[in-house]
Amino acid sequence: GENVEQHPSTLSVQEGDSAVIKCTYSDSASNYFPWYKQELGKGPQLIIDIRSNVGEKKDQRIAVTLNKTAKHFSLHITETQPEDSAVYFCAASGEGFQKLVFGTGTRLLVSP
Amino acid sequence: EPEVTQTPSHQVTQMGQEVILRCVPISNHLYFYWYRQILGQKVEFLVSFYNNEISEKSEIFDDQFSVERPDGSNFTLKIRSTKLEDSAMYFCASSGRRGGNSPLHFGNGTRLTVT
Numbered sequence: 001g002e003n004v005e006q007h008p009s010t011l012s013v014q015e016g017d018s019a020v021i022k023c024t025y026s027d028s029a030s031n032y033f034p035w036y037k038q039e040l041g042k043g044p045q046l047i048i049d050i051r052s053n054v055g056e057k058k059d060q061r062i063a064v065t066l067n068k069t070a071k072h073f074s075l076h077i078t079e080t081q082p083e084d085s086a087v088y089f090c091a092a093s094g095e096g097f098q099k100l101v102f103g104t105g106t107r108l109l110v111s112p
Numbered sequence: 113e114p115e116v117t118q119t120p121s122h123q124v125t126q127m128g129q130e131v132i133l134r135c136v137p138i139s140n141h142l143y144f145y146w147y148r149q150i151l152g153q154k155v156e157f158l159v160s161f162y163n164n165e166i167s168e169k170s171e172i173f174d175d176q177f178s179v180e181r182p183d184g185s186n187f188t189l190k191i192r193s194t195k196l197e198d199s200a201m202y203f204c205a206s207s208g209r210r211g212g213n214s215p216l217h218f219g220n221g222t223r224l225t226v227t
Contacts, residue, residue, distance in 0.1 A: 034215055043116075043203050043218035044155060089155060099168055100147075100216060102155040 002027040004092050006103030014111055019080050021106045023090035024072040030092040033073045034100070035064060038087045047088075048075070080110045114138040116219035118204050124225045125194055133189045133222045135204030144187045145205040145216060146179065148172070155203065161187065194226045 003026040013019050025033075031052035036044035050057045050064045050073065057064050061080075066073040077084055087107050091100040117136045125131050137144050146158040159169040161179050178190045187206075191198055201221045208214035 036218075041220070043205075043220045046215050046217070049215055091155075099157045099160060099170075100155075101157065104154045 002030055002092055002094070002101040004090060004101050004103040006090050006106060008106060009104065010107045010109070012109045012111065013080050015080060015082060017080055017110075019075075019077045019084070019108055019110075021075045021088055021090070021108070022072060023074070023092075023103050024070075025092040025101075026071065027092070027094065028068075028071065029094050032093045033064070033066060034091050034093075035062075035075050036089045036091065036102075038089060038105075040086075044089060077108075080108075082110050082112050084108060085110045114217075116204055116206055116217050118202075118219035118222050120222060121220070122223045122225070124227065127196055127226055128193050131191050131194055131224065133191075133202050133204075133224070135187045135189075135219060136185050137187055137204065137206030138208075138217055139185070141206035141208050141217075143167075143207045143214075144179075144181065145207075146189045147203045147205060147218070149201040149203065149221075151200070158189075158202075191224075194224075196226050199224055199226045 006023045034049035037047045038044045048062050048064050050066050061078045063076040087105045089105050090103040093100045119134045144161045147155050149155045157170050159173045160167045176192045180188050201223050203218050203221045205216040205218045207216050
């Protein structure tokens with residue numbers, strides 16, 4: 001089955017810096033790659049997603065890139081703010097999005 | 113914005129007891145899911161449910177687990193005889209339709225503590 005690896009496990013940046021989180025997946029049939037932000041005591045909240053027919057997607061300060069050949073995808077956050085501090089999870093899914101396989105999470109800490 | 117709601121937020125139970133975790137998915141969604149997250153670990157898929165039946169389940173979802181949509185709004189997860197290792201955060205999620213442009217929306221979870 002699908003396996004998703006994520007790194008780094010923790011990432012500390014200064015406010016205003018960029019943050020990059022990387023994930024790799026094993027199943028070449030996976031075609032949907034969402035990123036979730038999880039704040040303390042809350043459920044995962046979708047922040048951006050990308051499908052396999054697209055190489056890059058942006059939404060304001062957040063962008064995701066996908067390299068299907070290498071089977072990896074990355075989350076880029078620019079101009080980080082303290083409120084970006086949270087745990088970020090990548091995930092992968094095949095056709096129908098029935099089952100998301102999550103990465104192990106990255107704890108991002110943005111210091112003022 | 114519509115959201116998935118889960119109750120209770122925290123459930124404490126003794127080993128061997130039955131628990132029912134409740135969820136109200138987003139009202140026009142058709143696909144329902146349960147995931148769990150053991151403290152400090154990744155979120156894991158348990159089961160997906162569509163058209164009043166299970167469409168996929170993981171190895172974790174054994175005979176001790178069951179799901180039900182008893183009415184038009186609730187979606188429940190029952191653990192028949194809880195074990196210590198069932199202690200985790202359980203998340204309900206829903207999506208509008210299969211494939212296409214319908215991502216999963218998660219609730220805030222129920223923390224299950226089995227003593």
